[in-house]
Amino acid sequence: MSLSAEASQALESFQQARGWEQRARLLMQWGDRLEPLDDSEKTEANQVHGCESLVWLVARQENGQWHYKAASDARLLRGLLALLLVRVQGLASDELAAVDLGDWFSSLGLERQLSPSRSNGLHAVLLKMTELATAH
Template sequence: MASPAFEDIAETFDFLDDWEDRYRHVIELGRAMPPMDAALQVPATKVEGCASQVWIMPVIEDGRFDFQGDSDAMIVRGLIAILHALYSGLSLAEVTRVDAHAELARLGLDEHLSSQRSNGLRAMVERIRLLAADAG
């Protein structure tokens, strides 16, 4: 149930043979993401369980899920951009049904992220699922 934006990322990852190229692409995705307003970077939007500072603020309009996110680490900003591509525009019910582990496994992230980054990514996915469930 991946969005076209996420499919584009998956296709790019398929094209890039080397993990270092994929890593650079993740960082580029983070750089391209608009920054989150510093006023929204508060304890209520902070994602616990991440080694880096991570904030996610839901934006729900007409039953569709979107979010703003940011981090103090460029690779994590890139992971947030990937999650944005995965979830943005879905209905609240669809967000809770996305098999994020399977979708992200298509990118090979699980094989190349440190255990701390993997734990942080899981924490971000869980936070997104909870935000959508709470809003629904």
């Protein structure tokens, strides 16, 4: 599956990073780029369950492609969400179902930073994306 220009850029940045400190800095920067959610979007219906931190996800479909916005109260998680979003933004429902999260975060060199609970949380976010995509 091919990557969007933004996902390719993320991959290149993280692969060039030397060590965890540089990756952590990059992660925070990506998290700061997340499009903020309005308070009206931070509802129970948009909350992702299965995450230890608070996470909200909003989806809209445009010409058969999915576009997402997400927010979290945890700074590191915002970075991981930004990298997840950059990977899935604009995919069709069937492509979304084929995304291998573990492979994507391994390519970024972040697999060791994904504790089981963080990994489960990100899988919960991807699952919610897929549910929203298949419900439409």
